[in-house]
Amino acid sequence: MVDGMIKESDILLGKEGMQTALDAGASAVRITINRSCMDLVGTLNGEIDKVNHSLDSSMSIQLFVDGRYAAFSTNRLENAALKAFILKSVEMVRIMAKDEFRKLADPERTEKGALTGKELDLYDENYDSMTPEKRVELALDAVAYGRCSATECKIISEEGEYNDCVFDTIVMDSNGLFCRHTETSFEYGVEITVQDEAGAKYSGTWWDATPRLKDLSISTCGKKAFEIAKAQIGPKPRRSGQYKMVVDSECSSRLLTPVLNALSGHSIQQKNSFLLDSVGKKIFSEGMTVMDVCRTAGETGSRLFDTEGVATTEHSIIENGVINEYFINTYISGKLGVKPNIEDATRPKVMPWPKPGMDRDALMKLCRNGILVTGFNGGNTNSTTGDYSFGIEGFAFKDGKITHPVREMLITGNLITLWNSIIGVGDDARLCKSKLTPSLAFEGVDFSG
Amino acid sequence: MIYDKNYYLDTFNVTEEMLLRLSAEGLNRGGDYSDLYFENTTYNTLFLRDSEVSSGGFMTDYGVGIRVLKGEKTGYAYAESTDYSAMLSAARAAASISQGPGLSRSGELSDSQIAKLIRDAKDRAATYTPIEANGGRPMRRFFQGLPNPAADRYPMKYEWRKAEIASFIPYLKSLEAAVRARDERVVKVVATLSACQSDILMYNSFGEMKYDTRPMGTISVSVVFSKDGKIENASASRSFMKGSEMLTDAIVEELAEKVTKGIDERFEARRPKGGKMPVVMAAGASGILLHEAMGHAFEADFNRKGQSIFSDKMGKRVCPEGINIVDDGTMKGNRGAVNYDDEGVPGQYTYMVEDGVLTSYLHDRISAKYYGVTPTGNGRRESFRYAPLPRMRNTYMESGDACAEDLIASVKKGIYVDQFSNGQVKIGEGDFTFFVKSGRLIENGRLTMPVKDINIIGNGPEALADIAGVADDLTIDDSAWTCGKGQSVPVCCGIPTVLINNLTVGGE
Numbered sequence: 001m002v003d004g005m006i007k008e009s010d011i012l013l014g015k016e017g018m019q020t021a022l023d024a025g026a027s028a029v030r031i032t033i034n035r036s037c038m039d040l041v042g043t044l045n046g047e048i049d050k051v052n053h054s055l056d057s058s059m060s061i062q063l064f065v066d067g068r069y070a071a072f073s074t075n076r077l078e079n080a081a082l083k084a085f086i087l088k089s090v091e092m093v094r095i096m097a098k099d100e101f102r103k104l105a106d107p108e109r110t111e112k113g114a115l116t117g118k119e120l121d122l123y124d125e126n127y128d129s130m131t132p133e134k135r136v137e138l139a140l141d142a143v144a145y146g147r148c149s150a151t152e153c154k155i156i157s158e159e160g161e162y163n164d165c166v167f168d169t170i171v172m173d174s175n176g177l178f179c180r181h182t183e184t185s186f187e188y189g190v191e192i193t194v195q196d197e198a199g200a201k202y203s204g205t206w207w208d209a210t211p212r213l214k215d216l217s218i219s220t221c222g223k224k225a226f227e228i229a230k231a232q233i234g235p236k237p238r239r240s241g242q243y244k245m246v247v248d249s250e251c252s253s254r255l256l257t258p259v260l261n262a263l264s265g266h267s268i269q270q271k272n273s274f275l276l277d278s279v280g281k282k283i284f285s286e287g288m289t290v291m292d293v294c295r296t297a298g299e300t301g302s303r304l305f306d307t308e309g310v311a312t313t314e315h316s317i318i319e320n321g322v323i324n325e326y327f328i329n330t331y332i333s334g335k336l337g338v339k340p341n342i343e344d345a346t347r348p349k350v351m352p353w354p355k356p357g358m359d360r361d362a363l364m365k366l367c368r369n370g371i372l373v374t375g376f377n378g379g380n381t382n383s384t385t386g387d388y389s390f391g392i393e394g395f396a397f398k399d400g401k402i403t404h405p406v407r408e409m410l411i412t413g414n415l416i417t418l419w420n421s422i423i424g425v426g427d428d429a430r431l432c433k434s435k436l437t438p439s440l441a442f443e444g445v446d447f448s449g
Numbered sequence: 450m451i452y453d454k455n456y457y458l459d460t461f462n463v464t465e466e467m468l469l470r471l472s473a474e475g476l477n478r479g480g481d482y483s484d485l486y487f488e489n490t491t492y493n494t495l496f497l498r499d500s501e502v503s504s505g506g507f508m509t510d511y512g513v514g515i516r517v518l519k520g521e522k523t524g525y526a527y528a529e530s531t532d533y534s535a536m537l538s539a540a541r542a543a544a545s546i547s548q549g550p551g552l553s554r555s556g557e558l559s560d561s562q563i564a565k566l567i568r569d570a571k572d573r574a575a576t577y578t579p580i581e582a583n584g585g586r587p588m589r590r591f592f593q594g595l596p597n598p599a600a601d602r603y604p605m606k607y608e609w610r611k612a613e614i615a616s617f618i619p620y621l622k623s624l625e626a627a628v629r630a631r632d633e634r635v636v637k638v639v640a641t642l643s644a645c646q647s648d649i650l651m652y653n654s655f656g657e658m659k660y661d662t663r664p665m666g667t668i669s670v671s672v673v674f675s676k677d678g679k680i681e682n683a684s685a686s687r688s689f690m691k692g693s694e695m696l697t698d699a700i701v702e703e704l705a706e707k708v709t710k711g712i713d714e715r716f717e718a719r720r721p722k723g724g725k726m727p728v729v730m731a732a733g734a735s736g737i738l739l740h741e742a743m744g745h746a747f748e749a750d751f752n753r754k755g756q757s758i759f760s761d762k763m764g765k766r767v768c769p770e771g772i773n774i775v776d777d778g779t780m781k782g783n784r785g786a787v788n789y790d791d792e793g794v795p796g797q798y799t800y801m802v803e804d805g806v807l808t809s810y811l812h813d814r815i816s817a818k819y820y821g822v823t824p825t826g827n828g829r830r831e832s833f834r835y836a837p838l839p840r841m842r843n844t845y846m847e848s849g850d851a852c853a854e855d856l857i858a859s860v861k862k863g864i865y866v867d868q869f870s871n872g873q874v875k876i877g878e879g880d881f882t883f884f885v886k887s888g889r890l891i892e893n894g895r896l897t898m899p900v901k902d903i904n905i906i907g908n909g910p911e912a913l914a915d916i917a918g919v920a921d922d923l924t925i926d927d928s929a930w931t932c933g934k935g936q937s938v939p940v941c942c943g944i945p946t947v948l949i950n951n952l953t954v955g956g957e
Contacts, residue, residue, distance in 0.1 A: 053526040053542035054834065075529045089507060095615035097501035132545060156755040156877075157827040182749050187543060187828070193756045193877045201758060201877035232878075240724045240956075245859065270637050271673045335499075377953075378741075378873035378882030379904040384680040386674065387720070389904035390953040391873070391882035396660055410955035412720055445956045448723025 002128050003055055004166040005182070007364075011170065013077060014059065018174055021063055024090040028064040028104045030173040031227075032307070033057075039163035041139040045158055046146055046333050048136060054165075061086065061254065065093040069102035091243050093184065101334030104308075107175050109340065111305035117168060117182030120304060121297040124184040124212040125168055142188055144222025150230055153194040156201060158222065160190040165215070177309040184211055185300075188218045192225040196233045204228030207320050209432040211300060227249025228374070231395070235407035237447045240398055245445040246363045246369030246397070249428045250377050252350075253437040255389065256290070258381040258415060263323070265332030267383065274386035275323065282412050284321040287353035287422040293436070294346035301347040301434035307322070312346050321420075349436035352427040359428040360439035365400035366424050367441050372397050375413070386415040410449040418442055450692075452664040452787070457650040458506040458659040461487045461513070461531045463569055468652040471515065473563040474540040476654060480517040480524070481573040483540075484653035486791060487513045487531070488833040490645060493614050497621040497640040505614075516831035517543040520867045521753070521815050533780040568766060570654050572676040600906035602796065603864060604781060604788040605664050605692030610642040612693045614679025617642055618698050620668075627705035628672055632712060634795070636680070642666075642699045646694070651793040651904050665784070666695045667929045672708050674716075681715045683708050683886075688784045688929035688939065695782075703898030711868075711887055714899035722898050723956025727863035727917075728905065728949050729856055729891060733924035736942030738949075739774060739844050740932070741872040741881040742909040743767070747776075747801050747809075748934075749825070750837040751876050758909060760806065768913045776803040776811055778826050785843030785928065785941040792828035792837050799825045802913075803835030813839045819839040831936035845943035852860045853946035858894040864954055865889045865896055866905070867952060879909035903955040912949055920946035 014031045021029045037059045042050035058075045059082070070087040076082065113119060139162040145155055168182045174206060189207030196202070205423040207222040208217045228376050247255065259275075267273040275283065303312055314325055325341055334342035353357065364372060372395045379390030389412040395402045426439035458464065468485060475483030495505040513536055517524040524546025528535040542553070552562045560678065562653035621640045629635050645665040652658045661926050685707040689695045693700065730738055743759070751757035759767070768774070778787040778796030787796035792814050803810050813828030816839055828837035857865060865888050872883035889896040926944035932940045 028885045048522065048546075050525065051542075051546050052524075052838070053539070054835070055527075055529070057529060057834040069504055071504070072509040073506070074510075076509055076511050078530075085509065092505075092507055095618065096504040096505060099501070099503040100501075104885075112931070159754070173872075182831070193754075199761075203756070203875065203877040218799065240722075270639065271680060272637065272671075274680075276680075375908065377875060377880055378871065378884060380870050380884040380902070382682070382902045383904070384682045389720075389884065389902060391880070391904055391906045393875075393880075396509060407878075408908065408953050410723060410904050410906055412723060412903060412955040412957055446723065448955050449725075449955055 002166060002252055004168060005167045006033055006035045006170055010035065013082065013289065014081065014170070014261065017061065017086050018172070019038050019057065019083055020062070020086045021090055022174060024087055026063050026065045026090055028169065028174050030062040032060040033169065033170045034396060036167035038163055038167060039135055040161060040163040041135045044142055046143045048139070061089060064102055064104070065090055067098040068093050069099055070096055076313060076402055083171065084223055091224060095397050101331050103334070104173050104175050105330045107177065107309050108310050109311065110169045110177050111179050114179040114181060114304040117180035120302050122183040122211045122302065125230050127164065127184045130164055133253060135162060135164065138218060142190065142218045142222055144190070144226055145321040146221055148226040152233055153230055153312040154194045154225065155410065156195050158190060159335040160188065160222065162188045162218070171305065171307065171309045173309065179305045179309045181301060181303060182445050186210055186213045186216045188216060190221045191224045192222065192229050194229045196225070202232040203228045209300065211298065231334045232393070232405045235405040238371070238406045238409060240448045242444050243447050244423065245373060245442045246360055246365040246367060246370060247373045247440045248360050249426060249430055249439045250439060251373065252440050253433065253435040254298045254376050255418065255440065256348065256350060256435060258383070260348060260420065262383065262386070263317070264344065265326050265328040265336065268326050269332050269335050269338040274384055276371050278323045281323060281328060281415060282321045283323055284318060284419040285342050285422040286320050287418050287425055288318055288321050290318040291349045291351060292345050293349045299431055303346050306343045306346070308343060310342055312342055314442055317345055317348060340359040347434060347436065348436060350425055351430065352438065353422065353425040358424060358426045362427060363426055363441040364397050364437050368400055369398050371395070371406060371447060372402060383414065387416055388413060406449065409447055412446050418445065450662065451601055451660065452662060454660060457648060460489050461646050461650055463531055467757045468640055468658070470558065470563060471536055472652060472654045473558055474537060475515055475517040475544050476535045476566040476570045477551040477558065478544040479547035480519050480544060481570055481655050482518040484514055484516050484792065486833050487509050488647055490647040491610055493644045494878060495614065495617060495621060495642045497625055497638070500625060502618045506900070510832060512833045513539070514836070515540045515543045516836050517546050518745050518815060519547045522546050523836055524844065525759060528888040530747055530852070546855055553817045567654055577827045577900035578604060600788055600795070602781045602788055603664055603690035606694040607692040609646045609664055610668065613681045614733065624701050624704060624754040626670070627701050627728055628670060628708060631709040634658045634670055634674045634676050634712070636675045636911040639671045641669045645922050646865055650770060651789070653793060657793055659789045661788050662676040664690055664692055666683050666691055666693065667703065668696065668700060670704050670708050671930060672747035674712050676716050679711060679716060683712060683715065686929040687780045687927050689927065690784060690786050691782045693861045694938055702933065703767050713730065715887060715901055718887065719903035720903060721954060721956040723954055725951050728952045728954065729860060729863065730944065730947045730949065731865065732853065733926040733943060734921065734928065735866065735947065736790065736845050736926055737744040737869045737872045737883045738942040739846060739944060740841060740942050741874045741883055742907065742912050742939070743774070743840045744844045745812055745874050746876055746879060746909055749810035750839050751758045752810050753816050753819045757876050762807050764804050765807055766803040767910060768916055771804045772805050772916060772919060773800060775800050775847065776827065776841050776844045780843055783843050783925070783941050784927065785841070786941045787826060787842060790826040791830045793825065794824040794826045797826045797841070801948060811839045811841060813837055829938045831938055835936045838934060840934065840938050843925070843941035845923065846865060846919065846947065847924060848921045848945045850925040851918040853922055854949040856920055856946055857891055857896065859918070859948065860891045861893055863891045864900065874909070881909055882906045882908060905950045905954050912952060915950040916947060917950050922946055
């Protein structure tokens, strides 16, 4: 048995814990067992700088007692300690106010085909053969320090981190639910800081992650981070004004996340959303279509079930600007009196528009002139109005080609307005991310500088 | 709060001999220094939503982290059990940062081997302890001995663990009532109480043992308002390293006042015209400026690696004369207080900038060794799952001698900001941002149109050099500030009213 995998004894412990809670008066119980193992090797300037070994296990317990509800978690999984914890937890639930809408997910809606955890093909059998020596070798092989150079700058530091992990989750409930998800992950990330002749410093980061080691693009990360850092040398101020904006796929999820948050049933029920009363309405541009592509085998972020055990489905969340759904779990379904679906977007993908196959360079050509955003620096969104303001880093471009880096700039506006200003949606989302957001192009964006 | 030593040994089911053995195991491959960090945390939460406390919960987290240092290199592993075999396995994983053969790779170390490992490492690790190399500054401390109860910076009158959690439900309801009583446009109120108590035991290869029980109580409220079909939200929190005695009527009134104050202005507020302009930062929460503009860049790990924009500025002027900026771990009950940091170094009052000159980075043991200075008690971590890093505690600027009203009056066209949500910094470039929840335009020295939801961006060294006035009204903001740097730690911040000549303000 690999460290980090759930054992039969854990499952038995979960079942016993469920029975302990039922015997103590719980009417329903959901238990989530998690185990994971991660090993990390860090490098600094071409030498090993740190090694970490992490082994985690925990049990989360949702209890429904006398029409009341509360949630608990512990990492003390010895029999006696867990039993005492559960008995104490059942008593704590009884102090809560009654809430008729707290229920387990309807068994009709739960996933029935996630029994081994490996149905989505996200487990790399080669993980079992990873050794400390192999991890060190991978981390050192990836080093760019001493291998990248340029006349206009020198590398001040390179920090790289290789890690691999396995995580294993089982969700079970007193209605007979049993779902398992097992996944391996191999990741390498690197940050390179360079200094130009004037003494100014610039940093660049790049990373890759994949469920399978053979698919990890580890050797190119350092070079890419170096190029990103180097490209920022010599920034020039850019006058405040409205520009066309292309957002690189590396950072474009920043503009999608607050939209998805606003579709959360919790936000809707609490009136804390700028997308209240929007289902079935065309709120965004024709060019905005977001699919949930969550059951694709072998792809990072795919899941067969949510935390309630409800089966995921592949479907459109937003289609040609029309909002098709809020994310409604069992509880919010009762509170709002609407049909439940899934608690969140699992693996959302912004679909290409107006044609497939474009990347950020194609979008810059489409826009001709504007500002390319390659990263965000702080900022936030007002969840009730959709008003946003973000610090950005990036480049001015002219006739579709980058001219110079810009610095200390901000974009400010409203997300509904922004997503109604789409010029184009690329087809270059990074598969290592759980949100598949490609490069995006917008017009009329307010930049301050 | 500090119990008797045996309380901690019993909590973690360990003996001093086991601690010594594990420490030696960490050194077995050639490490210079090893330490152990035991943690037993319990965490209660109650949520009030839709006028009822109908959810909440309880969490326990227990384990030990074992760190081995070889020069500036770190080996780290942890166990979620304090069974000796689990801890031994973690110690051996951490020991692998050194590649030596080891006196014993699999079997138990003998008593004589343990004695030799500890003795040899003490010589090699001498520089992880203080040396007199801090420019003659009076910061030399030895960290031997047991915790000094006189330095107990977070005593609890009523322990969270011994409290009846149900007794706090009326408190959350009184908070909701106080909010609704102040404003009839309130649509939704979410009030949250989180109560945390952690037992910490630390031991290192110098034989130093430190222990601590750390409380953290946080009460927060988020409110949604509706007016003429428009919706706005606001939130406020208070967080202290105190027991349940912190839940006073005064805090209820303070939070209700803070979360409803200025909501008229939020409904009226607009985005300003963006661009560079003078910014007056109100006393209190504007301390986020210090946290982002220089605090992170003063963390010594970024500097020893040459990554920070301040890495060649030690001893140089970074602000106008008269400005003092501190990172303070000594304020009793404050969210950033530490009796000892997470490496067993005493909490301190650390001047980073004195009279405008950069005089100290924020150090953990690794960076202190690198720079040959005393650790400043900034080695902090989120939990036993993480190795400590240099982190801020309670960062603020000491009061100046100007008057806040005069600073506003001196601005012809600019902006005044007083509430914030989050910030960020790029360490190498020094570019920082913070998000402004509310403020006003300044026109001809007077506060005029309300503004909201704008980001402000600046460059750390340039912003510090651009400070044009510091008022005499230092205010510490006791909100639930949390700092992220790969791992989260509770922090605090404060500042007097400050005028900065030139920052870029987001706008339309």
